[in-house]
Amino acid sequence: MIIKIAVIVAIAAIALYFVFRKKLLPVPETFPKLWKQYLQDTVKFYQNLGETDKRQYEDDVLYFLSHHKITGVGTDVTDEDKLLVASSGVIPIFGFPEWHYHNLEEVILYGQSFNHLHETEGTTNERNILGMVGWGYINGKMVLSKPSLRQGFENESTKSNVGIHEFVHLLDKADGATDGIPEALLSRQYTIPWIQMIKQKMEAIQDGKTDINSYGGVSETEFLPVVSEYFFNRPRLLKDKHPKLYEQLQQVFQQDPASTESNG
Numbered sequence: 001m002i003i004k005i006a007v008i009v010a011i012a013a014i015a016l017y018f019v020f021r022k023k024l025l026p027v028p029e030t031f032p033k034l035w036k037q038y039l040q041d042t043v044k045f046y047q048n049l050g051e052t053d054k055r056q057y058e059d060d061v062l063y064f065l066s067h068h069k070i071t072g073v074g075t076d077v078t079d080e081d082k083l084l085v086a087s088s089g090v091i092p093i094f095g096f097p098e099w100h101y102h103n104l105e106e107v108i109l110y111g112q113s114f115n116h117l118h119e120t121e122g123t124t125n126e127r128n129i130l131g132m133v134g135w136g137y138i139n140g141k142m143v144l145s146k147p148s149l150r151q152g153f154e155n156e157s158t159k160s161n162v163g164i165h166e167f168v169h170l171l172d173k174a175d176g177a178t179d180g181i182p183e184a185l186l187s188r189q190y191t192i193p194w195i196q197m198i199k200q201k202m203e204a205i206q207d208g209k210t211d212i213n214s215y216g217g218v219s220e221t222e223f224l225p226v227v228s229e230y231f232f233n234r235p236r237l238l239k240d241k242h243p244k245l246y247e248q249l250q251q252v253f254q255q256d257p258a259s260t261e262s263n264g
């Protein structure tokens with residue numbers, strides 16, 4: 001009798017788990033009006049798209065949300081957070097309609113920035129970490145600071161966007177090597193000019209002679225994500241100040257965001 005009850009309780013618990021698990025991540029079939037409004041108000045990249053591309057972007061966001069878990073640690077995960085995580089993933093691959101993040105299972109949001117060894121660099125000093133992509137035992141997971149994620153989109157003038165930064169690391173990782181050279185995206189004839197560009201621009205960063213975030217000078221691996229944040233957040237400014245770098249990033253991402261960036 002006791003065993004019977006135990007079995008029934010266990011089955012009920014498993015059933016409830018699946019019912020509630022489904023409810024935790026509801027992905028609507030059509031794109032909600034409120035979501036459109038939020039993207040229109042908050043995500044500049046989305047604002048600058050034409051109507052057809054906006055529909056494509058919305059489909060990509062729904063695909064993203066139905067294939068990757070988003071979990072909060074010490075914080076709740078709102079619809080706005082989900083839209084910003086998905087946007088961080090969708091924007092860098094918008095030029096590649098067939099591309100999906102096969103190497104990503106879960107995005108974990110923290111309520112604040114966290115101290116941890118940053119990405120591949122071993123023991124960096126105690127700096128505040130805003131985001132990271134999992135390696136080794138946390139392979140397939142990305143960790144983002146929720147306040148930093150929001151700041152990357154809400155502050156219109158910033159050249160920083162931690163969400164885009166981490167997704168570009170994933171793109172770089174997709175060819176098997178996290179080396180700052182996205183072979184999966186960049187055809188061979190562009191690889192050598194890209195490596196030369198990295199060298200030259202990193203030297204300028206190290207000499208303090210550039211407006212590119214100094215974190216891009218830390219290593220070849222960090223250069224691509226850092227300039228990608230600039231490319232997607234402030235495309236026209238990047239094109240004005242670093243036209244050759246802009247051109248190369250256009251090749252990498254198959255996008256020309258400066259051409260559609262609105263005034264402001």
Ligand SMILES: [Zn+2]
Binds near residue numbers: 169222225
């Ligand atoms: Zn990084």
